[in-house]
Amino acid sequence: MLSKKKFKSEMRQRLREKYAMEIEDASSQELFNVLGSVIKAYYSDSWRQSWKSYLANEDKQVYYFSIEFLPGKMLKSNLLNLGILDVVSEGLAEMEIDLEDLANVEKDMALGNGGLGRLASCFMDSIASCGLPGNGNGIRYDYGLFKQRFVDGYQVELPDEWLSSGNVWEVRKESKAVDIQFSGDVWMVPDEEGHLKPVYKNQRILRAVPYDTAMIGYQNKRVNTMRLWGIEIPTSEEEKYTSIQDRRQFEDLTAVLYPDDSNERGRLVRLAQEYFFVSAGVQSILRYYLKLKKPLSCLSEYVAIHINDTHPALCVPEMMRLLLDEHGLSWEQAWEITVKVMSYTNHTIMAEALEKWPIHLMRSLLPRMYQIIEEIDRRFVEKKKLAYGSDLVERTRIIQNDQVHMAHLAIIGSHSTNGVAKLHSELLKQVVLHDFYEIYPERFNNKTNGIAERRWMQLANEPLSHVLDKHIKKSWRKNPEDLRLLLNYLDDPQVLKELAAAKLQNKEALARYIKETTGIKVLPTAIFDVQIKRLHAYKRQLLNLLHILKLYFELKENPDTAIHPRVFIFGAKAAPSYTYAKAIIKVINEVGNMINNDPAIGDRLKVVFLENYNVSLAERIIPAADVSEQISLASKEASGTSNMKLMLNGAITIATLDGANIEIRDAVGEDNIVIFGLTEQEVYAYYENQDYSALKIYEESPVLQKILNAFVDGTIPNIEFEGREIFDSLIKYNDEYFLLRDFDAYCQAQAKINEWYQDPQQWQQKSLINIANAGRFSADDTVLRYAEDIWQLNPVLKAAEKEPR
Numbered sequence: 001m002l003s004k005k006k007f008k009s010e011m012r013q014r015l016r017e018k019y020a021m022e023i024e025d026a027s028s029q030e031l032f033n034v035l036g037s038v039i040k041a042y043y044s045d046s047w048r049q050s051w052k053s054y055l056a057n058e059d060k061q062v063y064y065f066s067i068e069f070l071p072g073k074m075l076k077s078n079l080l081n082l083g084i085l086d087v088v089s090e091g092l093a094e095m096e097i098d099l100e101d102l103a104n105v106e107k108d109m110a111l112g113n114g115g116l117g118r119l120a121s122c123f124m125d126s127i128a129s130c131g132l133p134g135n136g137n138g139i140r141y142d143y144g145l146f147k148q149r150f151v152d153g154y155q156v157e158l159p160d161e162w163l164s165s166g167n168v169w170e171v172r173k174e175s176k177a178v179d180i181q182f183s184g185d186v187w188m189v190p191d192e193e194g195h196l197k198p199v200y201k202n203q204r205i206l207r208a209v210p211y212d213t214a215m216i217g218y219q220n221k222r223v224n225t226m227r228l229w230g231i232e233i234p235t236s237e238e239e240k241y242t243s244i245q246d247r248r249q250f251e252d253l254t255a256v257l258y259p260d261d262s263n264e265r266g267r268l269v270r271l272a273q274e275y276f277f278v279s280a281g282v283q284s285i286l287r288y289y290l291k292l293k294k295p296l297s298c299l300s301e302y303v304a305i306h307i308n309d310t311h312p313a314l315c316v317p318e319m320m321r322l323l324l325d326e327h328g329l330s331w332e333q334a335w336e337i338t339v340k341v342m343s344y345t346n347h348t349i350m351a352e353a354l355e356k357w358p359i360h361l362m363r364s365l366l367p368r369m370y371q372i373i374e375e376i377d378r379r380f381v382e383k384k385k386l387a388y389g390s391d392l393v394e395r396t397r398i399i400q401n402d403q404v405h406m407a408h409l410a411i412i413g414s415h416s417t418n419g420v421a422k423l424h425s426e427l428l429k430q431v432v433l434h435d436f437y438e439i440y441p442e443r444f445n446n447k448t449n450g451i452a453e454r455r456w457m458q459l460a461n462e463p464l465s466h467v468l469d470k471h472i473k474k475s476w477r478k479n480p481e482d483l484r485l486l487l488n489y490l491d492d493p494q495v496l497k498e499l500a501a502a503k504l505q506n507k508e509a510l511a512r513y514i515k516e517t518t519g520i521k522v523l524p525t526a527i528f529d530v531q532i533k534r535l536h537a538y539k540r541q542l543l544n545l546l547h548i549l550k551l552y553f554e555l556k557e558n559p560d561t562a563i564h565p566r567v568f569i570f571g572a573k574a575a576p577s578y579t580y581a582k583a584i585i586k587v588i589n590e591v592g593n594m595i596n597n598d599p600a601i602g603d604r605l606k607v608v609f610l611e612n613y614n615v616s617l618a619e620r621i622i623p624a625a626d627v628s629e630q631i632s633l634a635s636k637e638a639s640g641t642s643n644m645k646l647m648l649n650g651a652i653t654i655a656t657l658d659g660a661n662i663e664i665r666d667a668v669g670e671d672n673i674v675i676f677g678l679t680e681q682e683v684y685a686y687y688e689n690q691d692y693s694a695l696k697i698y699e700e701s702p703v704l705q706k707i708l709n710a711f712v713d714g715t716i717p718n719i720e721f722e723g724r725e726i727f728d729s730l731i732k733y734n735d736e737y738f739l740l741r742d743f744d745a746y747c748q749a750q751a752k753i754n755e756w757y758q759d760p761q762q763w764q765q766k767s768l769i770n771i772a773n774a775g776r777f778s779a780d781d782t783v784l785r786y787a788e789d790i791w792q793l794n795p796v797l798k799a800a801e802k803e804p805r
Ligand code: 26Q
Pocket: 113, 114, 115, 116, 117, 119, 258, 259, 260, 261, 262, 264, 265, 270, 347, 348, 420, 449, 637, 638, 639, 640, 641, 659
């Protein structure tokens, strides 16, 4: 264990070695770097030992392949997980250093867009915390997700230079580099035994260099690895590059993370990124495996590869290539191994979001991959046609209309396909992937998402954590299910009072942040109503705005309207080329300006759109939220995870029956959540009957007329262009996401929130019930289910033998 004294002397010693300085002379950045290296030294033994013990026990390992990871800042979560947060914080204080100051120096590691990337990072934390042998595999982008600024209410994107001051957590492992082959022609030439072998001409060899980051388990001495690959041109290959542009084209492969963006579809660089980290990862896995001296036929007893969405689906043909071309296995042997090793998670049911690549791109960049995919496709068709008939097979085959369907590849090439919430997994089976469900019913399963509750409660919400410790003791910190103990205090006025005080404290902190960053003054006693997520039409930030405008007009017309003051808080990035989403950002900002500066409204209504929503900002907003907006059109949000984080922090959810909202309702009961809107069946009925008319709803509703007209009649200033675009999307193009249909129900739901808030004790009880029931969404549980049902990791199986669950 680290003593305060030891820690302080380590800090001083390393600062002298690294910068030849004393504490008093060092900047926050220098102190942060030194602190990072002290911590790294502290866990280095556990990191080595964990790896050694996996090797010694020949534990089966899982490799989580994800093109996105979104860890945010790591300093405090590393300290927490190592169990030295207090020692370090106090030790620093004794040297007159504020841990918070150093924590703020760290740049967010934002190598992801949103939910999918953050889920990968929550899983990394939980996999280590559950003591499971598991590793991340991804890309070390030079620039993470763009930084968002508002200029005149418009989103402007700036590069995210997250590496500009170095990265203390990563370890470059040059000796573990692997070669990656791109492009060139492939000739299948018979070898001495007459087996066809690929011979490449004009190919480019690139080097993938791993950068390893420790994934520290929660106070269990386990340290796993997240391995991110960077690209380099090997010196031996340099003469092949005839121009700077040619070099750049390859070197820039890992330069930027692609934003979640349909316009980026079909970009060659994205495909190259996918192959790059897949090939690097699969090669290094096999290299490790061969050291174990086990036959390849047993690979699936030692290795599981998880494909996070279809972005790493090339794992399937790449594993096949290595087994066939490098290790000489037969197709049948290689295929059996591959399917057993691979598993796949689907994160969307939106047809337009399913990944497809034009054949010509795949063939020109990755000719061998394409050949193998063609053969997988050919055998699939041949084998399944007899049993299922040609219609079904034509719909499910991998190659269709000159495109490679990555989801089809992932399903056919793996033994498990899971959705991320109950409803989503049902829709996969019954609708979106129904054809595959007919063929492979046993492959489909559900794994409802979860969150790293330690980060989202212990780190993000200290005031609430202290209240919990005081009354239910500390077991919840390790065992989130123990949050249920809080239910014993449902009628304890003292506990309710303390919970309310913690919330108020968090709201005051957020109010200060809002004042500093936007200049807007908000009342901490107002209802803090929060919608934080990527900006997407289906998530319906616009529905929220329509309701805000309704309240605004009501207050203007009738200043005596009884509503509790509300602060509507938004955080959202729009993909750079998603013009409609950007128009919504602009309009929310302009409505905000109009309302926030209207003296007739005062403190009763405020609209705050915080810039640059990211993990760190989420950690500020979530603890301060009273209301959680989860208002996607039913069936569109696969799961959502901020819904879970907000619930855990005591916000009351206003939600449609979509994604994990349904499971949140089941957990807290109807009285502690506000549900509204179309159900998924009703949405599908509209699709079937084609009888939705937004215009009709508009014509019959004076309220909606007033609100929608405000977008085009100059009522809302400075949105001439965007206002028209939005108005047209609702009326002229018939409101694709049924906002107008759900509008009345949403307003009633919001009225209920207002009414509930009038009774502080009742509100606090509902909030308590939400906190107490959030334990079931711990990512620890989620990864244990993956480990047991999908990855079949030995430690879980062994533990299960000992004490059946
Ligand atoms: C597409 C084309 C080109 C480049 C990038 C992309 C791209 C990038 C990111 C496509 C999709 C994503 C991210 C999707 C995502 O975050 N999905 C969310 O996953 C969460 C975790 O399962 C769910 O909770 C959310 O419901 C789901 O929207």
